[in-house]
Amino acid sequence: MTNRRNFIKQAGIAGLAGMVAPNLAFAKDSPVTASLATAEKIKWADGSRLVVSVSMQFEAGGQPDNPESPFPQNMDKGxxxxxxATWYNYGYKEGIPRMLDNWDKLGIKVTSHMVGAAVLxxxxxxxxxxxxxxExxxxxxxxxxxxxxxxDAEKKFIKxxxxxxxxxxxxxxxxxxxNWLRRGENTLKILQELGFTYHIDDLSRDEPFIIQVNKKDFAVxxxxxxxxDIVLIEGKNFSADQFVNQVKMEFDQLYAEAxxxxxxxxxxFHDRIGGSPQMVKAAHDVISYMQKQKGVSFKRKDEIAQMALKDKTTIRE
Incomplete structure (x- = not known):
């Protein structure tokens, strides 16, 4: 806690120095110099100021009978x-093709999390x-x-x-x-054994980090x-413009911290939700906004994992 407080204090001095006395920021023994040196060590190795990672879930076609949907869950048994079912079919008939065209227009690459049954x-x-x-x-x-x-059953399920x-x-x-990020006690051990290098079922940070699994490095x-979109658009009935506003606010804050x-x-984005016309337009608008900011890069999650594993300054837990 002391180190964090000192860092925040130094960062505040750095900002104040830039406003009041620009030359102070380059003074040999000023606390600003130490602060900037520290900041340099924890930035992205490729020089990016902020890395944005987009997910495109490929799930439609792999769902069970009578799955969760926007319709009332009041069907008689049997x-x-x-x-x-048609709501899910939209995901592969319209949603993913439309999103793929949008990613091409924006010039970005994404990570597609694919359910095996949907792929088949x-x-x-x-x-x-x-x-x-x-990816x-x-x-x-x-x-x-x-x-x-x-x-053994989980290992077969994953493989x-x-x-x-x-x-x-x-x-x-x-x-x-x-599924819904709910891994089990053995999941990470199994993933390491099967040759995986990272997982995403973690909400605890706004940057990648490394953990030890089977005494080897594993990226999160x-x-x-x-x-x-499944939480906000479907789950909370957000409109597309509400989604854009929330994502934009998140971006602005993280960009400042970066x-x-x-x-x-x-x-x-999920195939049947994020692939709807208004959501693709929303994605295009908010990503175009991000791309106008200096130092923002878009990366696949396998690229982020590799950067984290190779960078000696990556957080380890």
């Missing part, structure tokens, strides 16, 4: 919720995502929970999903996202619920 149903679409330069990450074999599985992605796209997954690339420390911003 009947299928056919309208809800639409292998050509999964392949197209990779062919257009995006394919694993998202389980289906929508079943995995935290309650035995070690089957990863194999489905590999067979359809040729891409070897190195990142993982559990934090996810988000704050800038997530002057002094390494910051990562995450945004998440």
């Amino acid at each position: 009947y299928k919720d056919l309208p809800a 149903k639409n292998p050509q679409l999964a392949k197209e995502i990779v062919e257009r330069g995006h 394919a990450a694993a998202h389980g074999m289906n929508w079943s929970s995995q935290y309650n599985l035995s070690y 089957d999903g990863a194999d489905a992605v590999k067979n359809a796209t040729g891409f070897t997954t190195v990142g993982y996202n559990a 690339v934090p996810y988000t619920l704050r800038c997530n 002057e002094f420390k390494r910051r990562q911003m995450s945004i998440s």
Whole structure:
């Protein structure tokens, strides 16, 4: 706590020095010099001021019968919720193709977390995502929970999903996202054994960090619920402009903090939600705004994980 207080105090002096006496910031023995030196050590190795990571969930087609949806959960037992199924179908028929075109227009690459069963149903679409330069990450074999599985059953569940992605796209997954982030006690050990290098099921920081799994380095690339369409648009009935405003405010704050420390911003879009016309327009507007700010870069999560693993200044827990 003392170190953090001193750093904040020094950072405040640095800002004050820039306003009152610009030359003070370069004084040989001033506290500002130490503050800036510290800040330099914790920025991104490639010189980025702020790194933005976009997720595109590929789930449609992998859902069970009568899944969660915007429709009332009042179906009689024994009947299928056919309208809800069409809501999911929109994700691969319209949503992902529209988002892919949008990413091309913006010139960014994203990470697509792919459910194995969804990939098996639409292998050509999964392949197209990779062919257009995006990362394919694993998202389980289906929508079943995995935290309650035995070690062997969970290992098969993860591997089957990863194999489905590999067979359809040729891409070897190195990142993982559990259903609703609910991994189990054995998940990380299994991921390390299967050759994964990072997971995203963590909300505890606004920058990547490294943990030890099976006595080896393993990267954590934090996810988000704050800038997530399934939470805000579907879950809280936000309008598209409310979503833009919230994401923009998050960006502005992180961009300001990024002057002094390494910051990562995450945004998440789901095929059937983020791929709707108004949400694609919202994504285009807010990302275009970010791209106008100096030092902002957009990276796939596998790229962020590799940067974190190679950087000696990355936080370790």
